[in-house]
Amino acid sequence: MSNEHEKIQAELDKYNASVEKATAKFPLRDNVPEKGLYTPLDVKDLDYAEDLSFPGVFPFTRGVQPTMYRGRFWTMRMYAGFSTAEESNNRYRQLIAGGATGLSCAFDLPTQIGYDSDDPISEGEVGKVGVAIDSLADMEKLFEGIDLGKVSTSMTINAPASVLLCMYIAVAEKQGVPQDKLRGTIQNDILKEYAARGTYIFPPRPSMRLITNIFEYCSKNVPLWNTISISGYHIREAGSTAAQEIAFTIADGIAYVEAAIKAGMDVDKFAGRLSFFWNAHNNVLEEVAKFRASRRIWARIMRDRFHAKNEKSMKLRFHTQTAGSMLTAQQPDNNIVRVALQTAAAVMGGTQSLHTNSRDEALALPSESSVRIALKTQQIVANESGLADVIDPLAGSYYVEAMTNRIEKEALEYIQKIDDMGGAVVAIEKGYIQKEIQDSAYKWQMDVESGRRVIVGVNKYQIEEEPPKGLLKIDASVGEKQVKKLHEMKAKRDNDAVKAALADLKKAAEDENENLVPHILAAVKTYATLGEICNTLRDVFGEYEAHVSL
């Protein structure tokens, strides 16, 4: 221990004694962390060059770009989509007019699980949590009047990601925009669907094939596209801790990289297009530490484990969404404050893009006025708070650096455990990851119910409230309308061409060495429906059956 550290230690001992005396009289609150004060002693092993370095420099702890928001702000990307393609198209145009700089499409559940709107299982779900897309015809409507050469579009689509991407490419082609100019993201992260989100279709093996097919196709044809958004968001929403969120997600990322390398791809050919998706939860400083730790972990894994040479392959770029599960149905206006704090965390953590949730989302899908406040929240943080003026402003904070180290360590232990099991796919098949998440979720709930964890308006500071007004209601006839449109489209298209394209796709699916993307693109262009394409693949691949344990 250096002289300096010894001096601090001596002073700290005195301080701790005074704390002990004080707490004898005034006991601490019962949900505060064990340690209440951090000093240089907590970060004495931190090596600036090795562990932090500079923004845009390995291991990117301080950010992936040299200028961060001093150049331009993060992309303010509001997740939206509901009802029909026409309605969603309207909302997109309003968002663009209001200053949104990227689009983010929400699809309804039948679309996310590869069913057409007229499938019996879709009844009651069409157009509910997002827009219904049955075929290229709907996609054309969805982006009507929006120049796909100019906008960047994120699509929350996983199991059928290849189909929706092909539809997007086909719409762009009709607009005269070539594939290599398209910018955007498909979520395309199937592993977290098995573990936390639930919109899977096929078993893991063929799902991983589809994903590597997309990596390969895009590296050659759609080079600016983010081919996957490896998502911790939903893992956190399902109840995980901050460290579990990044650990399980990075373990998924490792599985994707391994699958692509196994399929014969060079790591530097695809890894630069991998992106991540994090949650911005309530504990502001813990979240900042989490974002920083995630960048450092990924950079080292890509360099040391996968021997990436290109720095782009080592940069963990991420989208963030504020935590939907932390919104309360009680006193919903309070959610505006929660979202503002979560936004601050995402910004101080160096996010590349951000969706802010609306105050009414614990009650219904967000209304237009609530969405506006959510977007304005980002604009206020960007322009008025000063948080975006300096890069990685919390670096050097004893607490934040110590917590960055702590989260990194915890996450690495989980990743090691998952490696020992045989990787993320095996860990999910065994139900290990699901169980860990469930345990954390249950603990959270019990802490809320015992009052150890205070949620304002829910278990403390309640007030009598009027029922909220102005909630968004989806017209119940959306399903009927969408089914009618689908049937009209089917009557007009060249059904022989559809049949031939689906037969070709089936043959391709049966040959493991064939890249399926060109075949799906050809099928999409004949106006084969999403359901028809996914059912063709279901015939060959089968369906995933979930592992359920309580």
Place this chain on the structure above:
Amino acid sequence: MDKIKVLVAKPGLDGHDRGAKVVARALRDAGFEVVYTGLRQTPEQIAEAAVQEDVDVVAMSILSGAHPHLFPAVVNLVREKGLKDALIIGGGVIPESDIPALKEAGIAEVFTPGTPTGKVVDFIKAHVKK
């Protein structure tokens, strides 16, 4: 008295099962026998499981907005298949304004976000016919 038996079910395509699983575990910890269906169950499958397991309670969770269609569908099928007395309850992201219609359709109670699990336990104990 026999243990109260509860079927926790996720009707429809919604994959959000944090709430369903937390409630299932809390009910189990409260001494009930709990069966969880897993995701993506049709009303037919849920009713079938309720009959097979001969449950006292069917507890459903939906966060996708499909509750106006799916909750009543389950009630009708469960009754049709002969479980006349089973208590049927629901929860999830459900606007206040939808609740009267759901109750009319036979959902005994609707639990919205922020409900302590203890409230669900107490409701079941008070209302199950055993």
